[in-house]
Amino acid sequence: xxxxxxxxxxxxxxxxxxxxxxxxxxxxxxxxxxxxxxxxxxxxxxxxxxxxxxxxxxxxxxxxxxxxxxxxxxxxxxxxxxxxxxxxxxxxxxxxxxxxxxxxxxxxxxxxxxxxxxxxxxxxxxxxxxxxxxxxxxxxxxxxxxxxxxxxxxxxxxxxxxxxxxxxxxxxxxxxxxxxxxxxxxx
Ligand SMILES: [Zn+2]
Numbered sequence: 642x643x644x645x646x647x648x649x650x651x652x653x654x655x656x657x658x659x660x661x662x663x664x665x666x667x668x669x670x671x672x673x674x675x676x677x678x679x680x681x682x683x684x685x686x687x688x689x690x691x692x693x694x695x696x697x698x699x700x701x702x703x704x705x706x707x708x709x710x711x712x713x714x715x716x717x718x719x720x721x722x723x724x725x726x727x728x729x730x731x732x733x734x735x736x737x738x739x740x741x742x743x744x745x746x747x748x749x750x751x752x753x754x755x756x757x758x759x760x761x762x763x764x765x766x767x768x769x770x771x772x773x774x775x776x777x778x779x780x781x782x783x784x785x786x787x788x789x790x791x792x793x794x795x796x797x798x799x800x801x802x803x804x805x806x807x808x809x810x811x812x813x814x815x816x817x818x819x820x821x822x823x824x825x826x827x828x
Pocket of ligand 1: 661662663726731
Protein backbone atom coordinates (compact mmCIF):
# COMPACT_ATOMS: atom_id res chain seq x y z
CA UNK A 642 0.00 0.00 0.00
CA UNK A 643 1.12 3.55 -0.77
CA UNK A 644 0.64 5.75 2.32
CA UNK A 645 -0.57 9.24 1.40
CA UNK A 646 -1.44 10.80 4.76
CA UNK A 647 -0.06 10.98 8.27
CA UNK A 648 -3.35 9.56 9.60
CA UNK A 649 -4.94 6.13 9.11
CA UNK A 650 -8.62 5.18 9.35
CA UNK A 651 -8.88 3.19 12.60
CA UNK A 652 -12.14 1.26 12.11
CA UNK A 653 -11.21 0.06 8.64
CA UNK A 654 -7.45 -0.13 9.11
CA UNK A 655 -5.53 0.15 5.81
CA UNK A 656 -3.65 -2.80 4.36
CA UNK A 657 -0.08 -2.28 5.53
CA UNK A 658 2.49 -4.75 4.24
CA UNK A 659 4.55 -6.69 6.75
CA UNK A 660 8.05 -5.16 6.97
CA UNK A 661 9.59 -8.60 7.54
CA UNK A 662 8.19 -10.82 4.76
CA UNK A 663 6.71 -7.90 2.67
CA UNK A 664 3.82 -10.22 1.61
CA UNK A 665 1.59 -10.41 4.70
CA UNK A 666 -1.05 -7.76 5.41
CA UNK A 667 -0.75 -6.55 9.00
CA UNK A 668 -3.78 -6.92 11.27
CA UNK A 669 -4.42 -5.24 14.62
CA UNK A 670 -4.19 -7.68 17.55
CA UNK A 671 -7.48 -6.72 19.20
CA UNK A 672 -6.64 -7.67 22.78
CA UNK A 673 -3.55 -5.43 22.73
CA UNK A 674 -5.47 -2.19 22.11
CA UNK A 675 -5.12 0.28 24.99
CA UNK A 676 -6.93 3.63 24.72
CA UNK A 677 -6.56 6.30 27.40
CA UNK A 678 -7.82 9.84 27.58
CA UNK A 679 -5.11 12.54 27.87
CA UNK A 680 -4.97 14.69 31.00
CA UNK A 681 -7.22 17.46 29.64
CA UNK A 682 -10.08 14.95 29.28
CA UNK A 683 -9.31 12.82 32.37
CA UNK A 684 -9.72 15.90 34.54
CA UNK A 685 -13.23 16.60 33.26
CA UNK A 686 -16.12 15.56 35.56
CA UNK A 687 -18.27 12.55 34.57
CA UNK A 688 -21.53 14.40 35.21
CA UNK A 689 -22.53 17.95 34.28
CA UNK A 690 -22.37 20.44 37.13
CA UNK A 691 -23.10 24.13 37.61
CA UNK A 692 -21.42 27.06 39.28
CA UNK A 693 -22.22 30.74 39.83
CA UNK A 694 -19.99 33.66 38.94
CA UNK A 695 -19.62 36.69 41.26
CA UNK A 696 -22.62 38.34 39.55
CA UNK A 697 -24.84 35.36 40.37
CA UNK A 698 -25.06 34.03 36.81
CA UNK A 699 -25.29 30.25 36.49
CA UNK A 700 -22.75 28.43 34.29
CA UNK A 701 -22.56 24.79 33.25
CA UNK A 702 -19.24 22.97 33.48
CA UNK A 703 -18.26 20.81 30.50
CA UNK A 704 -18.25 17.12 31.40
CA UNK A 705 -16.88 14.07 29.59
CA UNK A 706 -20.38 13.20 28.30
CA UNK A 707 -20.44 16.52 26.40
CA UNK A 708 -17.12 15.74 24.76
CA UNK A 709 -18.20 12.22 23.77
CA UNK A 710 -21.60 13.40 22.48
CA UNK A 711 -19.85 15.91 20.21
CA UNK A 712 -17.26 13.29 19.14
CA UNK A 713 -14.48 15.60 20.27
CA UNK A 714 -12.65 13.03 22.35
CA UNK A 715 -9.15 11.85 21.58
CA UNK A 716 -7.04 9.05 22.99
CA UNK A 717 -3.40 8.25 23.60
CA UNK A 718 -3.12 4.69 22.34
CA UNK A 719 -0.89 1.69 21.83
CA UNK A 720 -1.47 -1.70 20.19
CA UNK A 721 0.31 -4.46 18.27
CA UNK A 722 0.07 -5.34 14.59
CA UNK A 723 0.64 -8.92 13.49
CA UNK A 724 1.58 -10.59 10.21
CA UNK A 725 -0.89 -13.49 9.74
CA UNK A 726 1.41 -15.55 7.48
CA UNK A 727 2.28 -18.73 9.38
CA UNK A 728 5.84 -18.68 8.03
CA UNK A 729 6.38 -15.11 9.35
CA UNK A 730 4.16 -14.06 12.33
CA UNK A 731 6.07 -10.76 12.73
CA UNK A 732 4.85 -8.45 15.50
CA UNK A 733 4.97 -4.65 15.27
CA UNK A 734 4.39 -2.34 18.21
CA UNK A 735 3.01 1.14 17.68
CA UNK A 736 2.00 4.19 19.68
CA UNK A 737 0.18 7.37 18.74
CA UNK A 738 -3.05 9.31 19.03
CA UNK A 739 -6.65 8.61 18.05
CA UNK A 740 -8.91 11.51 17.13
CA UNK A 741 -12.22 12.08 15.40
CA UNK A 742 -11.92 14.07 12.16
CA UNK A 743 -14.71 15.26 9.89
CA UNK A 744 -14.16 15.00 6.16
CA UNK A 745 -16.40 17.03 3.81
CA UNK A 746 -17.17 15.82 0.29
CA UNK A 747 -19.89 16.59 -2.30
CA UNK A 748 -22.82 14.23 -2.99
CA UNK A 749 -24.43 13.71 -6.43
CA UNK A 750 -26.23 17.07 -6.16
CA UNK A 751 -23.00 18.78 -5.02
CA UNK A 752 -24.33 19.27 -1.49
CA UNK A 753 -21.75 19.01 1.26
CA UNK A 754 -21.71 15.64 3.06
CA UNK A 755 -19.97 15.42 6.43
CA UNK A 756 -18.34 12.15 7.47
CA UNK A 757 -16.87 11.85 10.97
CA UNK A 758 -14.49 8.96 11.59
CA UNK A 759 -11.91 7.95 14.17
CA UNK A 760 -8.39 8.30 12.77
CA UNK A 761 -5.11 6.95 14.05
CA UNK A 762 -2.16 9.35 14.05
CA UNK A 763 0.86 7.05 14.51
CA UNK A 764 3.97 8.44 16.18
CA UNK A 765 6.06 5.32 15.97
CA UNK A 766 6.14 1.79 14.53
CA UNK A 767 8.73 -0.77 15.60
CA UNK A 768 9.90 -2.47 13.43
CA UNK A 769 9.21 0.36 10.96
CA UNK A 770 6.48 0.14 8.30
CA UNK A 771 7.57 0.42 4.66
CA UNK A 772 5.77 3.38 3.08
CA UNK A 773 6.16 1.73 -0.31
CA UNK A 774 7.62 -1.51 -1.62
CA UNK A 775 11.33 -1.22 -2.33
CA UNK A 776 12.40 -3.17 -5.47
CA UNK A 777 14.23 -6.42 -4.59
CA UNK A 778 17.45 -5.54 -6.42
CA UNK A 779 17.88 -2.20 -4.60
CA UNK A 780 21.42 -1.98 -3.10
CA UNK A 781 21.61 -2.59 0.67
CA UNK A 782 23.05 0.87 1.39
CA UNK A 783 19.95 2.51 -0.17
CA UNK A 784 17.52 0.12 1.57
CA UNK A 785 19.10 0.94 4.94
CA UNK A 786 18.84 4.68 4.29
CA UNK A 787 15.19 4.33 3.24
CA UNK A 788 14.51 2.35 6.42
CA UNK A 789 15.71 5.32 8.46
CA UNK A 790 13.43 7.66 6.47
CA UNK A 791 10.45 5.32 6.95
CA UNK A 792 10.96 5.15 10.72
CA UNK A 793 11.17 8.97 11.01
CA UNK A 794 8.16 9.71 8.77
CA UNK A 795 5.60 9.68 11.61
CA UNK A 796 7.56 11.49 14.31
CA UNK A 797 9.58 14.06 12.37
CA UNK A 798 8.75 14.83 8.72
CA UNK A 799 11.73 17.22 8.48
CA UNK A 800 14.17 14.55 9.75
CA UNK A 801 12.50 12.10 7.35
CA UNK A 802 13.08 14.58 4.49
CA UNK A 803 16.74 14.85 5.48
CA UNK A 804 17.03 11.06 5.36
CA UNK A 805 15.46 10.99 1.91
CA UNK A 806 18.06 13.55 0.77
CA UNK A 807 20.81 11.20 2.01
CA UNK A 808 19.07 8.39 0.18
CA UNK A 809 19.20 10.36 -3.07
CA UNK A 810 22.94 10.87 -2.46
CA UNK A 811 23.39 7.09 -2.04
CA UNK A 812 21.49 6.52 -5.31
CA UNK A 813 23.74 9.05 -7.09
CA UNK A 814 26.78 7.20 -5.68
CA UNK A 815 25.41 3.84 -6.83
CA UNK A 816 24.68 4.90 -10.41
CA UNK A 817 27.97 6.82 -10.49
CA UNK A 818 26.24 9.93 -11.80
CA UNK A 819 28.48 12.64 -13.31
CA UNK A 820 29.00 15.77 -11.18
CA UNK A 821 26.45 18.57 -11.62
CA UNK A 822 29.06 20.88 -13.20
CA UNK A 823 29.65 18.30 -15.94
CA UNK A 824 25.92 18.07 -16.70
CA UNK A 825 25.74 21.88 -16.93
CA UNK A 826 28.73 21.92 -19.28
CA UNK A 827 27.12 19.36 -21.60
CA UNK A 828 23.89 21.35 -21.79
ZN1 LIG B 1 5.23 -11.14 7.52
